[in-house]
Structure formats: C-alpha cells, structure tokens
Amino acid sequence: MSSQQPYSFFKSVEKSFDKAAKFTKWDKGILQQIKACNNILKLKFPLKRDNGEIEVIEAYRVQHSQHKTPCKGGIRFSDEVNQDEVMALAALMTYKCAIVNVPFGGGKGGIKINPKNYSVYELEKITRRYTHELVKKNFIGPGIDVPAPDYGTGEREMAWIVDTYASLKPGDIDAAGCVTGKPVSQGGVRGRREATGLGVFFGIREVCNMPDVMKDLGLEVGIKNKRVIVQGLGNVGYHTAKFFREGGAKVIAISEYEGAIMNADGLNEEEVFQHRKKTGSILNFPGATNFTNTADALEAECDILIPAALENVINGENAPRIKAKIVGEAANGPCTPEADEIFIKNGILCVPDMYLNAGGVTVSYFEWLKNLSHVRYGRMEKRFTENINTSIISEVEHLTGKPVSDQARKVILHGPEEVDLVHSGLEETMIAATREIMEIWRGNSEIPDMRTAAYVSALNKVGTSYAELGIFP
Ligand code: NAD
Numbered sequence: 001m002s003s004q005q006p007y008s009f010f011k012s013v014e015k016s017f018d019k020a021a022k023f024t025k026w027d028k029g030i031l032q033q034i035k036a037c038n039n040i041l042k043l044k045f046p047l048k049r050d051n052g053e054i055e056v057i058e059a060y061r062v063q064h065s066q067h068k069t070p071c072k073g074g075i076r077f078s079d080e081v082n083q084d085e086v087m088a089l090a091a092l093m094t095y096k097c098a099i100v101n102v103p104f105g106g107g108k109g110g111i112k113i114n115p116k117n118y119s120v121y122e123l124e125k126i127t128r129r130y131t132h133e134l135v136k137k138n139f140i141g142p143g144i145d146v147p148a149p150d151y152g153t154g155e156r157e158m159a160w161i162v163d164t165y166a167s168l169k170p171g172d173i174d175a176a177g178c179v180t181g182k183p184v185s186q187g188g189v190r191g192r193r194e195a196t197g198l199g200v201f202f203g204i205r206e207v208c209n210m211p212d213v214m215k216d217l218g219l220e221v222g223i224k225n226k227r228v229i230v231q232g233l234g235n236v237g238y239h240t241a242k243f244f245r246e247g248g249a250k251v252i253a254i255s256e257y258e259g260a261i262m263n264a265d266g267l268n269e270e271e272v273f274q275h276r277k278k279t280g281s282i283l284n285f286p287g288a289t290n291f292t293n294t295a296d297a298l299e300a301e302c303d304i305l306i307p308a309a310l311e312n313v314i315n316g317e318n319a320p321r322i323k324a325k326i327v328g329e330a331a332n333g334p335c336t337p338e339a340d341e342i343f344i345k346n347g348i349l350c351v352p353d354m355y356l357n358a359g360g361v362t363v364s365y366f367e368w369l370k371n372l373s374h375v376r377y378g379r380m381e382k383r384f385t386e387n388i389n390t391s392i393i394s395e396v397e398h399l400t401g402k403p404v405s406d407q408a409r410k411v412i413l414h415g416p417e418e419v420d421l422v423h424s425g426l427e428e429t430m431i432a433a434t435r436e437i438m439e440i441w442r443g444n445s446e447i448p449d450m451r452t453a454a455y456v457s458a459l460n461k462v463g464t465s466y467a468e469l470g471i472f473p
Helices: 009-021 028-035 083-099 120-136 155-168 195-208 211-217 235-246 269-279 294-299 337-346 359-373 382-400 406-413 418-442 450-469
Strands: 039-048 054-063 071-077 105-111 145-149 227-231 250-256 259-262 304-307 326-328 349-351
Touching: 009 028, 009 083, 009 337, 009 450, 028 450, 039 083, 039 120, 054 083, 054 120, 054 145, 071 083, 071 155, 071 359, 083 105, 083 359, 083 418, 083 450, 105 120, 105 145, 120 155, 145 155, 145 359, 195 235, 195 326, 195 349, 195 359, 195 418, 211 349, 227 235, 227 294, 235 250, 235 269, 235 304, 250 269, 250 294, 259 294, 337 349, 349 450, 359 418, 382 406, 418 450
Parallel strands: 071 105, 071 145, 227 250, 227 304, 304 326, 326 349
Antiparallel strands: 039 054, 054 105, 250 259
16 A cells, blocks of 8 residues: 555455446445455465575465456566455456456466565575465366466466476376466467557557547547657566557657656667666666656656556556556556546546456467467468468469569468467457447446446446356346
8 A cells, every 4th residue: 555545456446346336237246246355365385595594475366256267367476465456456357357358257366575586496486385385275277277477477487387286286188277478388379478568559559549539639540659658668568668669659758666768759668678688777778868756757748658567656646747648557556546536637548457458368368278279379270271372372363464472472371370360369359348348438428437437348247247157146
C-alpha cells in the first residue's frame, strides 16, 4: 500500500468490480463467488545461502477461480510481494482470461525476494524448492494450475520449474504443460517472449483505428507518428516500445527506476537497452535529455503513455498532471481508482490492463495447447500450404502469361511458421477483445469508462460459466 493509496491493491480491484457489477444481471451470491479468492497458499521455506547462512523465504500461490481449469497466472519475484498483491493479481487474471476467451481460471504466485540480491545458484534453489512445495500441495500441474513469468522472472525460472515438476512426476506425458513461458528448447512456443508487448500494441492500434474514439480524443486516426512514453524497459516495456516504433509511432521517452530520458525524434529501444547494459543506467543516452526526476516522464506531453513497470504508479496525486490522451496499462494495476476518476473528468482514455496486457496469457494458452498436443504449430500444414501456393502461382502465370514478381512470389508462397500462427492468433484475440469491450462501453452511456466495460465483459462470462455449471441455478 503506497502513502497515496488509502486501501490495498485487492480492495482497489474490488472497487472496480463493484463499479461494474451494477451493469450486470447477476445476483449478490454469484457476484460474491466471482469476487472471492478460492485458494490461498502461503509458504515459508529455508534457503541455505552461498555463505552458509539460513534464510527463511516467504512465498505465495493464489487460485482465484476454478470456473475454468487449470488456473493460470505468473510468478513474481519482488521484495514488495505480499498476500494482498498476489490475491489482486490472481483476480485480475480471472477477468483477463475471460475477456480474451482463454479457458482458464485466474491464479498468481509470488516470492518475496529481490532477485538482484541472490546468486543464480540461490535463485535456482529457491525456484526449485517453491515448485516442490507447489507439487506437494497439489497447486501445480497441466490440469490444475499453470504458472508463467511475471515481474522479476523469465524463461530461465520457467525452465527450472518444468524440470523440477517433470522429475517429481516421472512418466507424466503432459508434464511440459505445467508451466508456460518456457524456452523453446524446453517446450516453449515461438512468439511468447514478445507476446505481452505485441498484444499491447495490437490493442492500442485497434483503439487508434476507431475514428469516433479518436475524434473524441482530438487525435488523428492510426498509430503513425503518435508520440509514446514507456515506463519500464523490462520484457513488456521493451517489446511494447519495439512494436510501436516498428508500427510508425515515436517512442519519445523511456523511464527506468534509475532515471528517464527523452528525445522528441524518437528513441530506439534496443539501442537504449544496450546503452543501459553497457553503462548500468538508462541516463546519458546519446542524443537524449535526462529527466531530473524519473516520475516526471509520466507527466510529459505525449499522445500515448504506457506504464509497463509496477502497480499504483498513477494515482490521485499525480493523475491530474498526466498530459497523455491515451493511457495504455501494460503493467498490472498501474492506475488507481482515483486516477480513473480523474481521467474520466479530464477526457483521458485509459485502456485497461485486464485485457490490454492479456497477450502473455493468450500466447501461454497457445503454448499449453502445443504441450498437450505434442506437435509444433505449422508442422503439419507448412509444406502442404507451400505446395498448394506453388500450384496457384503456376496457374496464375499460365493464365496471364506474365511471371509473378519475386517479391510477390515470396509472400504468396510462404507457408505458416509457428511464430506466424502465434502472432496472428494474438492479433485476432486482441482486435476481437478491443471491439467487444468498446461495444459494451459505447452501448451504455452510463458505463463511465473502458475499465468498467472490460469488467462487465468479464463478469458476464465468468457469471455465465458459474450459472452453466449449475452452481447457481
Ligand atoms: P520485468 O521485470 O521484465 O520489467 C519491469 C521493468 O520495470 C524493470 O526493467 C524494472 O527495472 C522497471 N522498473 C521498476 N520500477 C520502476 C519505476 N519506478 N520506474 C520505471 N521503471 C521501473 O517485468 P515485466 O515482465 O516486463 O512486467 C512488467 C509489468 O507487466 C508487471 O506489472 C507485470 O505484472 C505485467 N505483466 C507482465 C507480463 C509478462 O508476460 N511478462 C504479462 C502481463 C502483465
């Protein structure tokens, strides 16, 4: 809970929930069941550090809903981890999966450590012990609960998890589906690494392609030349910045915890990343100016602001100074309910986290399906499609008497690779979700903002699931 925040993260999710509940048909009982966190696991286990000292590690796994199984949600390594935060993030996962039609319940895990303070060997021991505990308590498995990366974790940790799980479940042919976000060599899917950032880009691009929405915001239709500010150059922030730049927008500022930089002509995220790797800081990047205060980057003039670091960074205190026309919540919970109210008053469109950053879980779903089907996407159809396309090109050349150009031939011939199918599945998912939420929002003038419309979409789907399960006839 920050000093500006009078209540907890979970409470703030509940507040948004209550705001939306009145636009649904569900009675109190169903709403209470949707809201509740079903299972909360709090763990303590010892770690023998490299220097021989014993440290007690605190960790969590929360399963918010089993209206669909397995549960799904990332594992966070941060010294800010606490039960309330994990519960809030698990609840957001339930709503997020429902909105993008991914058939999972919400879950989330967290280990209360700052990974920077531990050696790789210690991190491996912590991750493997955590997995062991989850197996013992039946809190992990391809049909039970499937973790993924989140803040402070990545492919490396997911590889440790799948290895530990598989070694404890010999002969389980679906063991690879116990976790997603794995390296490709360990059963991961191509396209997972960049999925959340790419999903953020697809979602915002779809909003920017809506003429009526852009007219209300006083912006030109389309993504080209939009001025974008990104907070956090981690997995999500880096890829969001990359796809915006490649899509024709200008990433004019990037902030990290040690500082922020600006260049009105646009920054290249890869160059900034390399500069940070080399110098240890984002500051003093050639051609850019440093912000005196990191937080000032959020308040700079721009069209699209992308908070992609942590929760509660835009709140009642700083929201009045936000100048962006669109705030795209790439992180989980970056804007508080007070910020939402201020955005409504100031005509700022906040595109909510619970669907905008669903790219990760969408592609995680594709990875899980790949693990259960034991076949790489594209393997069965790539060659077949290319053979058919070759015949079509020959027929067109024969009928027209003209050769198809080399460039067109390359495009037409191309049979789908795994990454093509994953990206196109993600694009379809994000476009459909954006349109569905906009339709709910625009279809009821009493719904105050896009977040409430997203919650309405989620509550309707989860509520229907419970009703159809016969729990609430
Ligand atoms: P990450 O650890 O890769 O990156 C986070 C970055 O934010 C780090 O580089 C960190 O230094 C930076 N940061 C921390 N405090 C900051 C501050 N005050 N100002 C500016 N930068 C700061 O984590 P990630 O996976 O990119 O996750 C970021 C957010 O996105 C989290 O809220 C996470 O829950 C959410 N998210 C992640 C995924 C995913 O697939 N990784 C999916 C959905 C949502």
